[in-house]
Amino acid sequence: MEISTAVKKAIRYSVVQNILKHYQCPDTCGAHCCSKGQIHFFEDEVKVLTVLDQEKAKNITNDGLSAGLYQMNAPCSFLNTSGRCDAYNSRPTVCGMYPFKVNTSGTTLGLQPCPIGFLIIRDFAEWIIDTFSKSGVSDEEKTRIKEEWQKNVDSYEAELVDFHFKPVLKEMQIPFDELEMLSMFLSSKKAKNS
Ligand code: SF4
Ligand code: SF4
Numbered sequence: 704m705e706i707s708t709a710v711k712k713a714i715r716y717s718v719v720q721n722i723l724k725h726y727q728c729p730d731t732c733g734a735h736c737c738s739k740g741q742i743h744f745f746e747d748e749v750k751v752l753t754v755l756d757q758e759k760a761k762n763i764t765n766d767g768l769s770a771g772l773y774q775m776n777a778p779c780s781f782l783n784t785s786g787r788c789d790a791y792n793s794r795p796t797v798c799g800m801y802p803f804k805v806n807t808s809g810t811t812l813g814l815q816p817c818p819i820g821f822l823i824i825r826d827f828a829e830w831i832i833d834t835f836s837k838s839g840v841s842d843e844e845k846t847r848i849k850e851e852w853q854k855n856v857d858s859y860e861a862e863l864v865d866f867h868f869k870p871v872l873k874e875m876q877i878p879f880d881e882l883e884m885l886s887m888f889l890s891s892k893k894a895k896n897s
Contacts, residue, residue, distance in 0.1 A: 705747040706771055707796050710805075714812060715879050719800045721886040725826075725893060726819045730786075735817060735867055736801045737782045744773040748795040752781070755790055804874065812882065813874040816859040817866055823885075824859045824875055828852040830888040 711717070728734075744752070744763060753760040759780040766774040781790040788794055797805070802820035804813040814820050814827075835848045855875075862873045877885070 705745075707745040707747050710745065711796055714796075714800070714805055715882055716796065716800060718879075718882045718886050719803050719812070722823065722882065722889060723800075723803075723819075725889045726822055729818050732818050733867075734782055734786045734788075737788065737798070738778045739867075740777050742775050742777060742779050742795070743797050744775070744795045746771045746773065748793075749773050751793045752790055752795075755793055756781070759789070803877075806876075808876070811876040811878050814877055815872050815874055816862045817872070818863065820875075821859055821863045825856055826889060826892075827875075827877065827881075827885055828856045830885055833888070834884075 743766065749760065749763050752763065762780045763773050763775045766772045779788075781788055781794075783789050788798070800812075802815040802817045802823070804815060806813050814823060816824060831852055832849050835845055840848075859873070859875065862869075866872060
């Protein structure tokens, strides 16, 4: 099995896709995630990108830490002048899951509060509040949870302000099993609204 396939399985990549399909990046973002920082690739992904465009793939180098891990300094050379990805159908794992990010916990994914990330955080809070409102916990507890999550949403909204200029964003951690629940919540919300 290719390394990117194994990693995708481990990090619930398909669940992340089921969440991301409910959102669309605003043009005003200017492909921030392809323009700043570093982009990481697995070896098999580099081979695919090299076949696609050898010249652009020349900017990808080994990250110096692991034989199978590669990187490119942003802006990514596959980002075209219209702000779109020229390798979209073959884009690397990290690109396909952003604003979710892998971490070393092995149990959670990080979520960056970029414009799309913030909308996901807001829906996540709605799901938590909705779940507790239907549970048997006391009214006081329901109020406490609602207030706590409203504060969380407000703090991520504040983080979103001028996010283009921040080197590091406050990341929210979402456990793998809650990703599945969020995905189901979003699908049922969409079905109700259609
Ligand atoms: S994923 Fe976030 S940072 Fe990247 S283009 Fe979409 S809104 Fe912007
Ligand atoms: S490969 Fe595509 S999605 Fe990934 S960073 Fe480059 S332009 Fe962005």
